[in-house]
Amino acid sequence: MTEAYIFDHVRTPRGRGKKDGALHEVPAVRLGARVLEALRDRNGIDTAKVDDVIFGCVDPVGEAGAVIPKASAFEAGYDFAAPGMQISRFCASGLDAVNLAAAKVAQGADDLVIAGGVESMSRVGMGMSGGAWFMDPSVGIPAYFMPQGVSADLIATKYGFSRDDCDAYAVESQKRACRAWQEGRFAKSVVPVKDANGLTILDRDEHMRPGTDMQSLGSLNASFAMPGEMGGYNAVAIQAHPEIEAVDHVHHAGNSSGIVDGAGAVLVGSKAAGDMLGTRPRARIRSFANIGSDPALMLTGPVDVTEKLLKRSGMALGDIDLFELNEAFAAVVLRYRQAFDIDPDVLNVNGGAIAMGHPLGATGAMILGTVLDELERQDKTTALVTLCIGAGMGTATIIERV
Numbered sequence: 001m002t003e004a005y006i007f008d009h010v011r012t013p014r015g016r017g018k019k020d021g022a023l024h025e026v027p028a029v030r031l032g033a034r035v036l037e038a039l040r041d042r043n044g045i046d047t048a049k050v051d052d053v054i055f056g057c058v059d060p061v062g063e064a065g066a067v068i069p070k071a072s073a074f075e076a077g078y079d080f081a082a083p084g085m086q087i088s089r090f091c092a093s094g095l096d097a098v099n100l101a102a103a104k105v106a107q108g109a110d111d112l113v114i115a116g117g118v119e120s121m122s123r124v125g126m127g128m129s130g131g132a133w134f135m136d137p138s139v140g141i142p143a144y145f146m147p148q149g150v151s152a153d154l155i156a157t158k159y160g161f162s163r164d165d166c167d168a169y170a171v172e173s174q175k176r177a178c179r180a181w182q183e184g185r186f187a188k189s190v191v192p193v194k195d196a197n198g199l200t201i202l203d204r205d206e207h208m209r210p211g212t213d214m215q216s217l218g219s220l221n222a223s224f225a226m227p228g229e230m231g232g233y234n235a236v237a238i239q240a241h242p243e244i245e246a247v248d249h250v251h252h253a254g255n256s257s258g259i260v261d262g263a264g265a266v267l268v269g270s271k272a273a274g275d276m277l278g279t280r281p282r283a284r285i286r287s288f289a290n291i292g293s294d295p296a297l298m299l300t301g302p303v304d305v306t307e308k309l310l311k312r313s314g315m316a317l318g319d320i321d322l323f324e325l326n327e328a329f330a331a332v333v334l335r336y337r338q339a340f341d342i343d344p345d346v347l348n349v350n351g352g353a354i355a356m357g358h359p360l361g362a363t364g365a366m367i368l369g370t371v372l373d374e375l376e377r378q379d380k381t382t383a384l385v386t387l388c389i390g391a392g393m394g395t396a397t398i399i400e401r402v
Helices: 027-045 067-076 093-107 147-161 164-181 213-217 227-230 233-242 271-277 301-313 328-339 363-378
Strands: 007-010 052-056 085-087 110-118 201-202 260-269 283-292 322-325 382-389 393-401
Touching: 007 027, 007 271, 007 328, 007 363, 027 052, 027 067, 027 110, 027 233, 027 260, 067 085, 067 110, 085 093, 085 271, 093 110, 093 283, 093 363, 093 393, 110 271, 110 363, 147 227, 147 233, 147 328, 164 213, 164 328, 201 393, 227 233, 260 271, 260 363, 301 328, 301 393, 322 328, 322 363, 328 393, 363 382, 363 393
Parallel strands: 052 085, 052 110, 322 382
Antiparallel strands: 007 260, 110 260, 283 393, 382 393
């Protein structure tokens, strides 16, 4: 098998996912094109040599539909020989795109692949693509369907995380993200989004609220109490986990991931591709795995898939220098930290989606790049990247600097 290497990665800033957000005027195809342009220009890529462009996109409908990575390649001026493929595994789509690229390279089918994801959540709303899981009772009932926020509250209740625990984690995420920006830790990887005249629209994550404190978060109402009670989802949660007498609703907009727009991409290839580009690899993709998990808890998949991946890789937790876990909700990270007794100083070092936002199809590629930059900054070697996923799944990847 051929080694699959990471040669470079870029991302756009994350724009607030509302009509007044800076990136609302930019369709998803242009966000995708921006990261393709950046990788091409930074690495001198002959785009006729790109074997595939694989993007995650969770809601690939309307203007984000019709194989958006191929449309983005057209928009970016890539050679017509570069194909494209869109995939979805909900929130892990961007990381699974990278994993798929690595598998194709390792098998020898491809030499050079650009993988990542894109989501314009201000223009194509979350859930716009529909789906039987939450629309067809014959699927949703046996799967204990409930909104993800209710599942996050169920996790907090089951594993003993209070509102203060979740809020304190959110405050720390904001502080870490602010420090990372102030110290220029994202400078080499974030590429500004510009308009048709070359004027910068956004060059910095827009969702951040660095002034967040426990008092400001304490003033927010729990977001999922009403759907839990009025929608009957608390009863579903208790049916699935009868050891819980009542669901304690602790999550709200301030300790949950932000809705944002953005794109990210990773340049993956073989040694031969690196020789062709005259570029040294920054890391290799050592291993990856997927798993299904408890659909009612829904968001504990990172624990299960980490156990699976470490076992399959013949590695232990102590072999991992840094961990990057998508901050879908505060309780997701707190449970992961609790399950493995992970030192908070090696987990989400630069903050995460609570502070900077979660552009669904792109996040996996973004956080993979973030932790690679952090490995280099700290001169460490190995990182594990993982995300929780709707419907109860988990994806994880281990990378190793070379």
